[in-house]
Every structure is written in structure tokens, then in C-alpha cells.
Amino acid sequence: MISVRPSILRQQPTLVRSLALLVIVAFSALPAVGQDSGALIDALIRKGILTNQEAEDIRADLVRENNTIPAHAVGGGKATDRLSVGMRMQIQYANIGTEIKGNATKPVPTDQAFLRRMYLTLKAGVGGNWGAVFTYDFASGYYDDAIVEWKPTPDLAFNFGLRKVNVGYEERASSGNLKSIERSGVTRYFVEGNNGRRLGAASYRIGAFLDGKKELTSTLNLVYSAALTDPERSDNFADASASGDASTNHIALWGTAGLAGKLANNGTWIAGAGVGHMPDRGGFGTTNFGRGFDLTLYSVFFDLQMARFGLMAEYLAADVDRGVSATRDAKPAGYFIQPSLLLTDTIEAVVRYQYLDTDGRGVQLPDTFRSAPSGGTMNTYSEWYAGFNLYLRGNDLKFQLGAHAGKTKDTVTGAPAEAKAVGVRSQMQVQF
Structure with missing residues (x-):
């Protein structure tokens, strides 16, 4: 010894x-x-x-x-200098019923728990301000982003690949930060896949994207974006991998501009407008793509966060060549207003009102009110939403609960009609 x-x-x-x-x-x-x-x-x-x-x-x-991480993520490429893994899981429960005026028979209500999103995100850097982002949604079998990114300066970024265009402010916002569980029905009508009523404008596109910011004063910035993309919405592997045909062999043009400011006590605001032009993506039904009928989308938006108070609003409108019939165009328009208030450091109250006029193109309740049973094709839609958010760990761990009351009115044929959907929705979210 x-x-x-x-x-x-x-x-x-x-x-x-x-x-x-x-x-x-x-x-x-x-x-x-x-x-x-x-x-x-x-x-x-x-x-x-x-x-x-x-x-x-x-x-x-x-x-x-x-505190040392026991296992490190390592990129396969020799030039990889950083690699991160992220996840977002959203579990929802919806209980929604529909009533049709003058009809004693009610559609079967929705009463179901389901996985809303199950995102896995990979981010990598390969040096020289170049990187890549890929997100896959296991819940839907689709993907969210698949882009190569070049960021020559902190205020200027170029993306190449699949992502959402900036026209449609609420649609471009992260699903992990939504205060009303689901995006507004107005946004859904304009941006989700074309089914003969919804337009399929904005949202996912494949192309080249530019996002920039220029400082005007210490508290005010000019923000702008531009994009050249395929004209069709692409949100699955089949769409994104297609080589194209007569309905997709054109370039869509997108652009936004706005002002973003800073307020006292970490308050912020942003206001702006955007436009997107999609050749050959107009027409009525789903069989008129590529026949010379164009689609143009317009957006005006405002978003304020001041102390415990928040306010988001957006107006969306479109020109749809022959959007109603072979002889009639459509000019649908809609808006939503969404105030919110933090009652405590962890509890937030949210209210939203929205209204949509399809100008004869038509809307059904499921087009705008997610999970709602259909009540037939009408012309206008309106909805009230009220709910609260419980921030257990900010947006990384939160519980949301809300009540919806939506209504469609007036069939496109002119006969008076009305359908109402009422229900509740909850969501638990975890992300890292």
C-alpha cells in the first residue's frame, strides 16, 4: 500500500x-x-x-x-459544421355538430381525438452561410419545409426548394405559435388545396425565395419578400416530384412589403401587404387548370403585441378568372380580427371573428371550419371563436381550449339556406 x-x-x-x-x-x-x-x-x-x-x-x-449531452448529432457530410434535431407534437380533441336549417336530419357529428401534427425537423449548416432545413409530418404523411438556405447577411436570406410563400401572413406563421388552435377559416379558404371551392393559393410552393429586412431607424424596419415558384400548391411527395404539364408549366410571382416596429416594454408591431399571381390556376371546379384562367391573391395584414395585449388581423381577396362558371369570374374576399390578452403570466384569453364572401364560388363548412360535418354548399361564412391558452412552458408546452360557432348562408343557386356548426376543440402541444 x-x-x-x-x-x-x-x-x-x-x-x-x-x-x-x-x-x-x-x-x-x-x-x-x-x-x-x-x-x-x-x-x-x-x-x-x-x-x-x-x-x-x-x-x-x-x-x-x-450537463454534458451524452450523445452528439453528427452530420454525414464532411463540410457539415452544425446539425440540430427538433420535434413538434400536437394532440387534438374535437366535438363538433352541424345543423341545417329546415332539415330535421343532422349530419353525423365529429367526436374524435387525433394527432394533428407530428413534425420531425432536421437543420444543418455546411459553412459559408449555407444550410438546409427538412421537416416531415408523420401525422399527415406530408412535409413542411425542404429547402437549401443561403444567408449572406443577417438581414437577407435566400431559400431554394419547398416552403410557404409569405403572401398570407397567418398561413406563413408557425403552427406552434397559433393562439386560436387552428388558423382562421378565411385563411384556409384561400390557401388550402383547391377542391372546386377553396382556391389553393399561397402556402406551399417550390421555387426560389428571398426574405429581407432593412433598418430605417432604431425602432423601425422595412421588411420585404419575393419569390418565383411553380404555380401549383405542393404539399406531398407526389406533387413536389411531378415534372409538370400544361397546367403547371408557368412561373408564379409573389411579393410582400411592410413595416415592422419596436415599442416600449418589448412590444412589437408589423403591417404590410402582399400579392401573388398564379397563371393557369383559376377556373371553376378542378378540371380547368392550364386553360388560360389565372388566379391572383391579395393580402393586407397587421400584428401587434404590446405588454399583455395582442391583436392580429388580415384581409384576403382574390381575382379568379372564370371562378364561378365558364362565363363568370369570382372575386372572393374575407377577413378576421383576433385580439388576445394575457390574464396572468401563463393564462391567455383569445377571441376571433371572421367573415368570408365567396362571390358565388361556394363554401362548405369543412372548407373553413376544420373537422365540422358538412351542411351543403353556401355562399358566405362567418364564425366566432373564444378560448384560452395555458402556457406551461411557453409555446414549448401548452394546452389550448376553444369554442367555435360557425355559419354558412345562401346557396350559390340563390335559394335561401343556412347551416350552423358548433363545437369545442382542445390541443396539447410539446415541441423542442
């Missing part, structure tokens, strides 16, 4: 700390001893092997060791 006097150890403080840390880590690997290395450190102090300062340094080293 070899013994070492404490006095000799004190003359070599670096060696002492290294040996003591080695012993403590070795003992901590044993289940019985590893539950508390503090007792071992205290014993070394009492025997005079460690000073109080040396013990504190060792404790700090142990904390750093314990």
Missing part, C-alpha cells in the same frame, strides 16, 4: 483536484455510491486532502460533466 501525506498533496493543488475528481467520478459510477458524491467530497475535506475552495471547484466540474 502506498500512502501520501495530506501536506504533500496540498503542495500540488492541480494534481489534488484531478485525483480527487477521478476518484469521485469512479465511485459515482457505482449505483450505491453514485447517488451522492457530496458525502465523499465532505469526507476529503475533513481528512485535510481538499480545501473548501478545491471542493467547490470539483463540484463545479461535476455539474458541467452532468
